[in-house]
Amino acid sequence: MNLNINYYSILGVRNDATEKEIKKAYYKLSFEYHPDRNKEVDTIKFNSITEAYDVLCGEQRKDYDIKSKYGSNYNEYFELFEINVEFDYTKGKDHLENFKKTEVLDIYININDSFDGNIEYERYVKCKPCDGTGKDMSSKIVIKDVDGNILKTFDGDDGCDFCDGTGKYMGYDCTFCMGKGKVGLNPCNSCNGEKRILGKQKITKVKLEGDETKIHAMGNVSKNEPGKVGYLLLRKKDKI
DSSP, X not given: OOTTSOHHHHHXXXXXXXXXXXXXXXXXXXXXXXXXXXXXXXXXXXXXXXXXXXHHTSTTHHHHHHHSTTSTTOOTTOOOOOOOOOOOGGGOHHHHHHHHTSOOOOEEEEEOTTOOSOEEEEEEEEOTTTTTSOEXXXXXXXXXXXXXXXXXXXXXXXXXXXXXXXXXXXXXXXXXXXXXSEEESEEOTTTTTSSEEEEEEEEOSOOOOTTEEEETTOSOBOSSSTTOBOOEEEEEOSOO
């Protein structure tokens, strides 16, 4: 999310537009500018349309509306600070818990000369049971009588209105339902709707590259931006 970009203008809607109006505008523009339909189309334009939709029809819209001058609830006195949290496993449990609460995707770990190429650490990964949707796709709605007897059971999931339940849009997996074709009514039991869980990661045979080694896609998985994963950065220190 870039607070200096007018996502509403990109989609051609007012900043008080409903989610339905935003989706309608996105459908129209993405169909017109999709690279598979027009080889001469500007891919940057298409990507900006997709980014605008992801922000305005996702959990980020509330923050965007407050923090961006283009938002509907912009507060000019609101100060946004970029926080750089560095995880140092030698600082103890409290430091680790503070790190978990942040939305920082990159993970920094200090190493010394005794580093043997093997490392184990904690990072947020996509929740597998819900495939990163945060929804319980197997949830049921149970109708009971006054005595507690089950009268009827319904599937508790809704068809995705973005792809009309097909799981595909323009030949690709639907980004709204993650290709499932439906969105559950209840939060996922495994991640409590967070879309990701904290797990242990092991990496072996790491080759260091100077004072800082960057390992792609081994940081935290974002819960707000589908498919976005941070870096693991190993920093060489003289003393730890």
